[in-house]
Amino acid sequence: MAKRDIPIAKMPGNNNNFSGGAHLEFEDKVADLDRQMNELRRLSSIKGIDYSAEIRQLRRQQVAELKRIYSNLTAWQTVQVARHPQRPLLSDYLDLMVKDFRELHGDRCFGDDRAIVTGFGHIGRERVLVVGQNKGKNTKQKIACNFGCPNPEGYRKALAKMKFAEKFGIPIVTLIDTPGAHPGIGAEERGQAQAIAVNLNQMSRLRVPIICIVIGEGGSGGALGIGVGDRLAILEFAYYSVISPEGCAAILWRDGSQAPKAAEALKLTSKDLYKLELVDAVIPEPLGGAHRNVHDTIYNVEKYIVKTLRDLKRTKIDNLLDNRYSKLRSIGASPTEKLRRKTQAAKERVKAALEAMPTKPKRVPAKV
């Protein structure tokens, strides 16, 4: 794999790469300020005049502008940030977050899907199994990874390695970033639906902690296929949806260009999902999105994983599985129904505890 170029390395002493490569269409002003700054830098190097004060001033303007834009992103803009070509991908996380990564290949059945990467490694001090979807950086890699759209063998590989990890009590971390499972002839012939269904089924019962994090695109069943666990977190400007906004627009609006409206209606942003209690945590991204500061993004993700793993490892595995089950079982239940279930569960726990207690012998009053 080609060595990744780290944008930060190009700008020593500056922790933020606000230009962030390609600008999105709603970042006109940011792009404009970038152009002005570059012009000043060029002039200062040609004419030897010091423009650093002006550049600092422009930089401040740019920071304010980014803050303004990114605190009010629409759903469709969020989707574009999640798809940004410079957004950190699985390979970046493997390079910067996972120490001593040992990739494990193949589903032992058909092939080795490059859209899903699995392997052992350390995050913080914890040994984990990392399962992630990879999109590829350049054209060659993108084609090899099928643009992050896994085939059935990818899901089967993921499950095989997860069972391996389960056998030795190694926690699982899955990093989700896919437009969706691949729709193709071969994928159908080899049972795309069955592969995903079995993963959902088995992941709900794996006897190790599982943390799932959406780092970019959470595209429908393709994302869910490695997305069942004890915790589901999402990066601030990632999205998670039942269908792509374009697909939804094509069906319900009968017009694919209505994708912005569909994105809004689908409630696919981290903020909305958190409000709907469909994700457990939102991991913050640096100012202007993950693509502007890869290191900070990955550091935030690492911090979340380390902290959450510590919490999960404290829980007894049987309780962990019970909690996971009731969490899954209550997806989509109304708030009152959730409360009723919680009370019911608590009542049952108390009852079980009372029954488990040894019955005390009745106190007989002492005879005088």
Next chain:
Amino acid sequence: MAKEIKSKWNGFSLKPRKEMPDGLWMRCPACEHILYKSTVEKNLNVCPKCNHHFRIEAATRIKYLADEGSFQQVLGDLTTDDPLGFKFRETTYKQRLKADEKKSGTKEAMLIGKAFIKGRPVILAVMEPNFLMGSMGSVVGEKLCAAVDKAMEEKLPLVAVSCSGGARMHEGVVSLGQMAKTSAVLAKFDEVGGLYICVLTDPTTGGVTASFAMLGDCLIAEPGALIGFAGPRTIAETIKVELPKGFQTAEFMLEHGFMDMIVHRKDLRSEIARLIDYCQK
């Protein structure tokens, strides 16, 4: 060329059909025969000429599958509270629900309850194709889980009949979550040793195939049913290749090892009863 003209002529002949007394005649989409509707109905909604299995609504399915009058519905009034407040074009999800309730006569895309099949007690879950294309939202997921719970409680086999366009877009990730939810509940059912038979009927696609429909101990398909993950149109548009004939049919799924058997509608009852007898503990 001649074929093209013929199909055009057939397309033309569709028009006068509408002027026929409403509901007396129908045309089989597979073999294009004009059929007397009551003959088809007597034949379990299967074309007597070519064995094409027509889509049937949940109530009819239950009538064909369960012993007469044995189906006792539970949770029939469960409805969604529209978690996203979904609006599209000039309509809302709630209006769409109302309209489809009128159209299908059911309140959601799945009916569950206890029933008998040839005298064997089962928990039955049947999907309704006329209610938002039989899509799975929070209520369908909840009903299937409730059916599994009931099957666990009463130690009965679970028979599900899938007929669905997939996860329901109008409920967003809540619908997606139903895939995980139903799969998790079925994992538990499997652990306690319950028997789960799934009958896949035309069409079973998307999130329903990728969750509970594929997780049966025994998978039965109706002849010619469309079964798959991605819809054929999506695949054709994505890879820009003409799809092979018979792609994603029940026969295709059987050939590729994903179905246990293909069973004609008239034999479903006896096949399910036989399976239940085999799996007696």
